[in-house]
Amino acid sequence: MRCVKCLVAAAALVPLAGLLIAWLGLIHVGATGGHWAVTEWFLHWTMRSSVRTAALGIEKPAGFENATVLQVAAVHFEGGCAECHGSPGRRRSAEVLAMLPPPPDLKEAVGRWTDEELFVIVRDGLRYTGMPAWPGAGRDGEVWAMVAFLKQLPEMSAARYQTLALDGDAGSISAFSPCLSCHRSGADGGDQAIPAIAGQSEFYLAETLRAYLSGKRESGFMEVAASNLSDPEVAAAARHFANLPAQVSATATPSSVRDERALSLVQTGDPVKKIAACDACHDGRNARYPLLGGQPLSFLREQLLLFRSDRRAGSATEQLMSRAVRNLTDGDIDRLAAHYASGPMAGTLRR
Ligand code: HEC
Ligand code: HEC
Ligand code: HEC
Structure with a gap:
């Protein structure tokens, strides 16, 4: 009987001892010096197991690799991922390399994961590492577009990356040319998923941009692309694109059949x-x-x-x-x- 009491008391003391150690400030939370090798191994083992299990319930859409939204994913990668992971167009800052864990070069890391696992990582992010979840909740199609891009990354030449992610609309010099990197008129392969915005009403454009900014309209691509716009810039962008002549998307496919x-x-x-x-x-x-x-x-x-x-x-x-x-x-x-x-x-x- 007495022994059972001892066990209960000991079990109650363990968390208390843990709290005491934390309260005394003896757990080092600085990012200098890295983890012990065994901690590092344990954390990555846990991460790999968690991603593997989460990926079991994922079904990949047929033919997602042929997504025509590669260019959007590339522009998004340059604006939303390359800062941490680097890209064929960008080196990483010393600050990013001092993160714990440091974000890996994805050219090398991508091959370690299945398509479904990449999907889980990009959609859900990785807790306690700085790796963010996809901002557009429920937009799995966008996440698959990003996975399609990641799979091409290891083999992608710097020149191809430049064309996809950085060239944008070469002829444009307006303050909103970054928008045209995605909303361009059908350069490179004819993109199927990007709406034409020229000629829409000023009211609709401004309201829509505000909806992306507040996270009310979900799209990881657009929420990130709009995130740097100030209120006056939203108004200016709406005015700018509303005053351009409406254009039919370059991929419009005139149908001969009357439906x-x-x-x-x-x-x-x-x-x-x-x-x-x-x-x-x-x-x-x-x-x-x-x-x-x-x-x-x-x-x-x-x-x-x-x-x-x-x-x-x-x-x-x-x-x-x-x-x-x-x-x-x-x-x-x-x-x-x-x-x-x-x-x-x-x-x-x-x-
Ligand atoms: C703020 C920095 C940051 C940003 C932004 C970021 N990541 Fe990460 N990413 C990380 C970190 C940190 C890890 C985890 C490394 C680890 O666990 O060793 C990671 C891990 C990953 C991995 C798993 C690689 C591996 O083998 O560990 C993939 C894939 C990935 N990120 C893709 C992306 C994509 C795609 C984007 C943009 C949509 C992105 N990341 C944006 C920091 C970032
Ligand atoms: C990374 C590529 C990318 C960039 C950069 C980008 N967009 Fe978009 N944009 C998209 C995609 C993809 C959609 C469709 C999103 C959706 O499904 O809601 C979209 C949708 C929109 C819409 C909604 C159109 C409609 O008919 O509903 C507006 C307005 C818009 N973008 C304006 C802008 C402006 C202004 C900029 C520059 C500040 C910009 N975009 C930059 C990819 C981009
Ligand atoms: C009562 C008015 C009304 C009717 C009827 C209506 N719509 Fe709409 N539709 C809207 C409004 C308002 C929006 C913009 C919503 C927003 O603010 O995002 C919209 C947006 C859309 C969009 C998104 C466009 C973009 O650029 O993002 C599509 C596609 C669309 N409607 C198709 C249709 C189709 C197809 C029908 C007929 C079956 C239809 N709508 C009937 C009012 C209507």
Whole structure:
């Protein structure tokens, strides 16, 4: 009996002793000198095991390596990752190399992980290391685009990296040319996922940028790209792009087939399924609502899926859109995306 009491007392003392050691300040939290080899081994073993287990539940989308968003991922990598991990275009600062643990050169590290494991690391980040989680919650497609880019990184020449990540819109000299590194007019391989922003209404552009800045509209790419804009710069960017002539995305694919279902949804909606006519609001009907004609196919499709599952926020009127598309089927979404991607309709008011 007495022995059981001793055991309980001893068990209670262990955490108390731990607290006492921490309170006395005997645990070294400085980043100088690194970890002991055994601590280092234990931490990495724990990290690898945790990532491996989390990756078991991940299913990779077929053909994600062929993502056409490589350029966006490259620009994002240069702006959001290269500071810590370095890139073919950038060396790391001495401060970053003094982090504990130091962020590895990904050209070498990428090969150690499976695609699913890379996805988990980029989406969730690594606790206690400084490696951040993806800022756009629920945007798995963006994370897969980044994984596709990471897989090419070990073999990527400096020249190719330069073209993808750094050249941007060479002809532009405005204060907003960094925006054109991604929102460029279809250079290098024709990107499918980046919306044209020129010619959208000033109201919509400003509201949208604010929604990214507050994290209300989730997109890791855009939240990072907009994060340095001050309030006056948001207003100036909205004015700047609203005053440029609207452009049809360079990848707009004029369709020769007339899709009757898409056309009737656009013009009259589907009263039985309570789907409002898209034309009641879009493409000139209300100058504050976004123009759709000529936007890239995969962008339109993705946004409709996000709206339908209530995962796309934006301006104060965003709920109009969620209501309008709630009852669209997957097939309707594909048809509508294809319809609008095929370019502005003849006679459509472009502002
Ligand atoms: C603030 C610095 C920082 C930023 C920014 C950052 N990382 Fe990391 N990253 C780290 C650190 C630190 C580690 C962990 C190293 C360790 O555990 O040894 C890490 C680990 C990783 C790993 C695992 C590599 C390995 O084998 O340990 C990958 C993959 C990775 N980062 C990708 C990215 C990507 C992609 C981005 C940009 C979206 C990014 N990181 C942004 C600091 C950063
Ligand atoms: C790293 C690439 C990248 C950069 C740099 C970038 N963008 Fe974007 N932008 C995107 C992507 C990808 C989307 C689609 C995001 C989504 O799904 O919400 C987008 C969406 C937008 C939208 C919403 C368009 C719509 O029709 O809903 C606006 C507005 C915008 N960007 C403005 C800007 C401005 C202004 C800048 C410069 C400060 C900028 N972007 C820089 C990649 C980028
Ligand atoms: C009642 C008005 C209304 C109706 C009807 C409507 N929309 Fe919208 N739509 C909006 C508004 C408002 C937004 C902008 C939401 C925001 O602030 O982010 C939007 C945004 C969108 C976007 C995102 C565009 C971008 O650049 O980010 C797509 C795609 C879209 N609508 C497609 C459709 C389709 C297809 C239909 C018909 C089935 C439709 N909409 C019907 C009001 C409407």
